[in-house]
Amino acid sequence: MTQEQMIIISSSYLMIALMLSLQVYTGLRTVLFGIVLPEEALKDPSVRAIRRNYALLTSIFAAFIGGACLFWLRHQPARGLLILTSSILLLMIASSFAARLSRISAQHLKAARGWKAVVQKKRTASLTAGRMHSPVLSSWWYSANAGVMSLCILLAIARWDTIPQVLHLGNCSFYKTGWTVFSLNFVQVLNITVFVCYNLLISRARTSLDPQDREGSLQKQLKHKRIHSLLAWSASLLMVIFYGVTQAITLYGWKGNLLFLSGMSLCTALLVALFGVILYMRIKGIDQLRDVPSLEEKHWKWLGRLYVNPEDPALIVPNTRGFGWTINWANSRSKIIISAILAVLVIEFIICYPIFNKYLQ
Numbered sequence: 410m411t412q413e414q415m416i417i418i419s420s421s422y423l424m425i426a427l428m429l430s431l432q433v434y435t436g437l438r439t440v441l442f443g444i445v446l447p448e449e450a451l452k453d454p455s456v457r458a459i460r461r462n463y464a465l466l467t468s469i470f471a472a473f474i475g476g477a478c479l480f481w482l483r484h485q486p487a488r489g490l491l492i493l494t495s496s497i498l499l500l501m502i503a504s505s506f507a508a509r510l511s512r513i514s515a516q517h518l519k520a521a522r523g524w525k526a527v528v529q530k531k532r533t534a535s536l537t538a539g540r541m542h543s544p545v546l547s548s549w550w551y552s553a554n555a556g557v558m559s560l561c562i563l564l565a566i567a568r569w570d571t572i573p574q575v576l577h578l579g580n581c582s583f584y585k586t587g588w589t590v591f592s593l594n595f596v597q598v599l600n601i602t603v604f605v606c607y608n609l610l611i612s613r614a615r616t617s618l619d620p621q622d623r624e625g626s627l628q629k630q631l632k633h634k635r636i637h638s639l640l641a642w643s644a645s646l647l648m649v650i651f652y653g654v655t656q657a658i659t660l661y662g663w664k665g666n667l668l669f670l671s672g673m674s675l676c677t678a679l680l681v682a683l684f685g686v687i688l689y690m691r692i693k694g695i696d697q698l699r700d701v702p703s704l705e706e707k708h709w710k711w712l713g714r715l716y717v718n719p720e721d722p723a724l725i726v727p728n729t730r731g732f733g734w735t736i737n738w739a740n741s742r743s744k745i746i747i748s749a750i751l752a753v754l755v756i757e758f759i760i761c762y763p764i765f766n767k768y769l770q
Contacts, residue, residue, distance in 0.1 A: 417672055418482065418493045419475075424680050425497050426471035429504045433460045433511075435687055436696060440729040442512035443713010445706045447524050455518050463511040470503035508712045544631045545612040545638035551605050554642075554649045558597040561653040565590055565660060572660050592760050593656040597649050599753050604645035610746075611638055614734055615723045633695050637733055640686055644679055651675045710738075 439446050441456060442463075450456055478496040482489065565572070574585050583589050611634050619626040654671040690696040708718040709729065716726055719739040724746075728735045736743045 415482075418489055419479075420673065420676060421493060422475055422478070422496055422500075424676060426468070426475070426500060427680075428683075429500060430464045430467045430471065433463045435691065437729050440713070441515045442508055443706065443709040443729065444512060444515040444519055446515075446519065450519075450522070450524055453518075453522070456515075459511050459514050459518070462514075463507050466507040466510070467504050470507065471500055474499045474503065505712060512712055544616075544634035545608055546635075546642055548605055548608065550642050551601055551608075551645070554597075554601045554604075554646050557646070557649050557653060558594060558601065561597070561656055562591065562594050565594075565656070568661065573662075576659055590660060593652045593659070596757050596760055597652050599757060600645055600648050600652070603750070603753055604641050607641055608638055610725055611641075611734065614725050614727075629695050632693075633690070633727075636686055636690065636695070640682060643682065647675050647678055 433442075438451055439448060441459060446456065474496055478492050478499075482492050485492070569590075572585055572590065576583055576585060576589060614634065616627065616630050651671050687696070705718075706713075708716055708721075710717050713729065714735075715738055716735050717738045721737055721739070723737055724740050724742055725734040725736055727733075736746060
């Protein structure tokens with residue numbers, strides 16, 4: 410295994426580990442692993458200790474799992490992608506275990522302190538905010554993404570005769586056909602479609618106004634949607650470009666280290682943008698969105714991560730982590746969305762696995 414391949418695997422794992430470890434410091438300050446706390450609880454040292462212990466425990470799990478997978482990688486370098494996938498799955502399981510312990514600690518602390526979190530019931534839903542204020546980017550922005558994809562397709566058509574009959578990437582070989590040449594363009598189409606639909610979901614998310622600060626709460630939510638919409642569009646564009654570079658390496662014999670450079674650039678850009686936006690929203694207080702009844706503790710299941718409220722007609726509500734939205738799993742349309750997302754992920758995995766697995770050998 411080359412140094413570049415080792416860097417790709419290590420950096421991908423470290424990025425996921427960092428996000429899982431620090432997620433406890435983002436989101437609503439009055440929600441601790443799905444447990445709703447009163448404002449006065451924020452000054453309690455025990456609350457800070459629970460967050461700190463979760464981050465420390467997850468980091469320890471990450472170090473242990475990472476070391477074990479690195480040992481596995483040294484002995485079986487041909488299974489780079491399998492090892493990376495396994496390490497991420499194990500880390501997510503370990504993170505859930507740490508979150509479970511932290512949630513129990515939060516429950517016990519709330520009971521011991523006798524804290525009673527009062528959820529504001531009176532709220533006003535704004536039905537015209539989306540139409541009047543354009544909270545998200547127009548779908549026309551994705552024409553830039555489609556333009557990059559079209560350029561990749563036209564280039565492949567124009568250079569069809571120069572594409573070798575047998576395509577190689579690492580140790581992977583396959584014959585030139587319409588599917589093998591344009592398969593990554595199909596992945597680009599799926600990528601653009603998913604992000605366009607996600608952008609539409611953001612635009613239709615309920616805008617719940619605080620009667621005590623109607624204009625302030627409205628502006629916060631509109632800005633939250635705008636930032637998230639811009640970040641999603643940027644991520645989609647970068648991913649479309651990355652798949653285009655991968656296609657060029659496969660078809661035209663571009664230097665293989667371009668895949669490494671583009672992959673690292675993609676991960677770095679996404680990581681910097683994500684943490685930059687989270688920090689900005691934290692400083693401005695935009696991540697402290699409250700939406701009744703989605704703040705009621707009883708509706709948050711599975712370690713406070715899944716929102717299940719059959720009485721709430723909303724399909725998506727603000728996430729308690731303060732960044733983005735989550736689906737109301739009690740809504741009948743949620744099953745369609747989840748099924749579609751899983752189908753896209755499976756299709757992309759089937760198409761991309763032979764290429765990236767061989768490159769990581």
